[in-house]
Amino acid sequence: MIEPKKKVGPFVVDENTGEFEKPAVVEKTAPKPDVAKPAAAEQFKKPSRIASLAKRRGWSGKAVKPSTAAEGGEDDRPQQSIVPHASVASTALTLVVAIMTFLASLTLGAVTLVNDSARGWTSDVSREVTVQIAPAEGRDLAADILSAQTIAGAMVGIVSVKVMDDAQVSELLAPWLGAGLDPALGGVADALPIPAMIMLGIDLSNPPDLDTLRVRLETEIPTATLDDHRAWVGRLATMAGSMIAIGIVIFLLVVAATVLIVVFATRGAMAGNAHVIEVLHFVGAEPPYIAGQFQKHFLLLGLRGAVVGGVAAIISFIVMGYWTGTSVADPAAEQVRALFGTFSVGPAGYLGVAILIFAVALLTAFTSRYTVMRHVGGLDGTVRSRD
Amino acid sequence: MIRFDEVGVRYGAGEEVLRDLNFTIGKGSFQFLTGPSGAGKTSLLRLLFASMKPTRGKVELFGQDSAMLDRESLPALRRRIGIVFQDFRLLEHLTLYENVALPLRVRGVEEVRYRRDVIDLLKWVGLSARIHARPSVLSGGEQQRAAVARALIDQPELLLADEPTGNLDPTLARRLLRLFIELNRSGTSVVIATHDLALMDQVNARRMVLNHGRLAIHD
Numbered sequence: 001m002i003e004p005k006k007k008v009g010p011f012v013v014d015e016n017t018g019e020f021e022k023p024a025v026v027e028k029t030a031p032k033p034d035v036a037k038p039a040a041a042e043q044f045k046k047p048s049r050i051a052s053l054a055k056r057r058g059w060s061g062k063a064v065k066p067s068t069a070a071e072g073g074e075d076d077r078p079q080q081s082i083v084p085h086a087s088v089a090s091t092a093l094t095l096v097v098a099i100m101t102f103l104a105s106l107t108l109g110a111v112t113l114v115n116d117s118a119r120g121w122t123s124d125v126s127r128e129v130t131v132q133i134a135p136a137e138g139r140d141l142a143a144d145i146l147s148a149q150t151i152a153g154a155m156v157g158i159v160s161v162k163v164m165d166d167a168q169v170s171e172l173l174a175p176w177l178g179a180g181l182d183p184a185l186g187g188v189a190d191a192l193p194i195p196a197m198i199m200l201g202i203d204l205s206n207p208p209d210l211d212t213l214r215v216r217l218e219t220e221i222p223t224a225t226l227d228d229h230r231a232w233v234g235r236l237a238t239m240a241g242s243m244i245a246i247g248i249v250i251f252l253l254v255v256a257a258t259v260l261i262v263v264f265a266t267r268g269a270m271a272g273n274a275h276v277i278e279v280l281h282f283v284g285a286e287p288p289y290i291a292g293q294f295q296k297h298f299l300l301l302g303l304r305g306a307v308v309g310g311v312a313a314i315i316s317f318i319v320m321g322y323w324t325g326t327s328v329a330d331p332a333a334e335q336v337r338a339l340f341g342t343f344s345v346g347p348a349g350y351l352g353v354a355i356l357i358f359a360v361a362l363l364t365a366f367t368s369r370y371t372v373m374r375h376v377g378g379l380d381g382t383v384r385s386r387d
Numbered sequence: 388m389i390r391f392d393e394v395g396v397r398y399g400a401g402e403e404v405l406r407d408l409n410f411t412i413g414k415g416s417f418q419f420l421t422g423p424s425g426a427g428k429t430s431l432l433r434l435l436f437a438s439m440k441p442t443r444g445k446v447e448l449f450g451q452d453s454a455m456l457d458r459e460s461l462p463a464l465r466r467r468i469g470i471v472f473q474d475f476r477l478l479e480h481l482t483l484y485e486n487v488a489l490p491l492r493v494r495g496v497e498e499v500r501y502r503r504d505v506i507d508l509l510k511w512v513g514l515s516a517r518i519h520a521r522p523s524v525l526s527g528g529e530q531q532r533a534a535v536a537r538a539l540i541d542q543p544e545l546l547l548a549d550e551p552t553g554n555l556d557p558t559l560a561r562r563l564l565r566l567f568i569e570l571n572r573s574g575t576s577v578v579i580a581t582h583d584l585a586l587m588d589q590v591n592a593r594r595m596v597l598n599h600g601r602l603a604i605h606d
Contacts, residue, residue: 079498
């Protein structure tokens, strides 16, 4: 059955095709009386203009009132966001933000680990000094060792005195002289003039006067020498400082690259939304409103990417920490452990990652806002011609 | 309502593209703006929409000098003007309902207050069955009617249409013209920029003809 044509508005509209029926007369328009436009709030309290028009023309329109979804059978669907959500550019931007945040977080964590490790090396070396007593013709080595223990033990600032036994000395010299030195194992240590080694533990908060100790030892025991590792400590401190400085420079470079890439990626994603900005501008949206819509969207986008990147970096540290902690016999793990310690980033590292995440997200949001405001400003001053 | 007084527009250091424009657009008036390509129709429409300022002369929009308007007051002014583009400029990710409601939504009007108006307006332009459709599935005529509905939802005093029938066949173009006439009868001033002489011949209305930047008015 063919549906009858339905009268809607001033035109007769065929509901099947949506076509209008041509009106009978086309006439010149006449000026209309000047009717004051109602205030913005009022026009939504009174019946709409179209309904008023319908009433004047006598068709079966009704006076309107704000309606609920229950009236008229319309869906109560939630409205879409003004800013398109899913797009290739948005996904790409999220990935870029995630990757750069991951790299920056890794660099930050590595710098904190190296810093902590370097401080550890320096304090380890500074925590001990060594007394070496060489065997000599006509001297009782055992008595000299006892004498050195007494002198060192009486010094303020020395917290421990430990004489290395033959096995420990053999292990110490094994990289140079081989593994067969231990006399208990039938080795030939007795045949070599290996000096006795006494390890003195230092109280770093109240260190001893090593010069005085040196003089006393060398006076009482002419074959004794005191090694305070000063040269090695100096070299380690220089190396550690250099590594930390390099790490900071690398971190700053990564941060700079992150800023540039996030800014350009955001502007690229915004370029695909230029038409949305223009339409909002032409329908009378305030520039701060347009900027706010995009800022909110890109803040969430940036936050999502940054959280993924930051969490991935933290997980990487946890995995590396587990690997270095469990792979005790693995030479590679041992070298990594020597450089980075136990991969325990610490509160400073986690705080740094959290700050990075929020900084990147805010950067994305403000870049989008700035881009919108510039674009709208350009529209207001645009003098392009389409003719 | 709109008054141009010795208006000229120049881009950079070149010649004026619009010169010595003197005309008024009264309330409830209907006019065509025509001329060859490059004559300056779009520039003139931009002056009417306050997205451009004249390099000389005075443009009065609703009693205000457009050159003295600050950026904060432009959105409020633009809400009194509806604009329809040749390429429709509907947002593809929004439904027709959402596109038509956009001018009210960006002003912060609650949806419950405008829902009925939007639906009635879509019915008025013959798109009641397409309320939840997206522009990509609509024909050119349907998209243009939706664009007209969006331009009208805020009840503008002036409607500007830049080549509104440029992407439509003659039949649809005539139908759209009927819509504009009906709008004008309900009190909206209408300015249609067009090349389409056949369209203009259907209505006995004022013609503003641009040629080499100068305007001739034929009532």
